[in-house]
Each structure stands twice: as structure tokens, then as C-alpha cells.
Amino acid sequence: MNAEALLTKHFGVADHACSIVLEHSRLVADKALRVARSLGDPALDLNFIEEAALLHDIGVCRTKSAGIGCTGDAPYILHGIIGREILESEGLHRHALVCERHIGVGLTTDDILRQGLPLPSRDMVPLNREEIIICFADLFFSKKPDTLRHEKSCDEVRRNLGRFGEHKVAIFEQWLQELSG
């Protein structure tokens, strides 16, 4: 499986957006691999972690994200479920779930209903350790072109999540404990 080729295929002419997503995803994949390796657990599927991290934002290609040059129709919040749809059409069913489950620390049905998000009302939260590690690593990086390479501190991540409620920060704290090998 060639993640870069898949991204290029689906971003099409949006090559600037594609290179931003690719660079962001490489940083997320590298952090996810560092976290996974530090746990020293041979049961963790490192190959899957790398591939799925490289593809987690593929759904951005169909969103309207002017900041990175994406001119699709869909609101940005849909990039998770669009990514799932794309990867399922590519036969990558396990990777597809990472796309859907990586927004923030995951979205619950309750989050979706309370915030009135334009998403199907079902839980979209990372369930297994590979999914959690990718979601965790993604929290440390943005796709804003000027801060793409900046790895956020834990305090920055806490502040960002805090805007969505203390229960989100609590999930991050739990992951920090579980994932510090």
C-alpha cells in the first residue's frame, strides 16, 4: 500500500493541499511510531499505525479548507467520515475507521447532538490502541501552513481541548498516562 500515491490520487489537482496534508501526516506518523515503540509491546501493529497515520486526513480533499487550498464542498468537520468513505472504496476498511475516529479525542453521539454537528449520530471514538495512538499523536500537530512543523506542548494540547470541555482534557490525561512507556 502506497499512502502517498493514494493521497495524490484523491487530492487530484489540489496538489498544494496534498503536500500540506502529506507533511502533516508524516509528522503524525513519526510521533505515533515513537509512542508505539516506546511501549515495547510486540502486539502493536507498527505497520498499520504508520499507514493509517499517513492516511488519516485523506478526507480533507473534499472539504472547503481555503487555508490550505482545498476547494471541495463539504465542511471541514466532515473530513473524518469522508476519509472513511474513500478508504472503504479502496478496500482499506481498518484504516478507514481511523479517519472517522480521529477528530479531537473522538466524537461521541452526545458531542454530535449537543454541538449540532452535521454528522451522523453515532460514536466516532478511537477504540483500540493503534487508533488511540494515532489520534493522540495528531493532537500535537496542526495543518496551518505556518505552524505545520511545530509540535505542541502538552499544555497547548490541553488548552485546545479545553475549549470543548474538561471531559476532553481528561481523556487526553488518561492517554498521556497509558502511552508514556
Ligand SMILES: [Fe+2]
Ligand atoms: Fe491530522
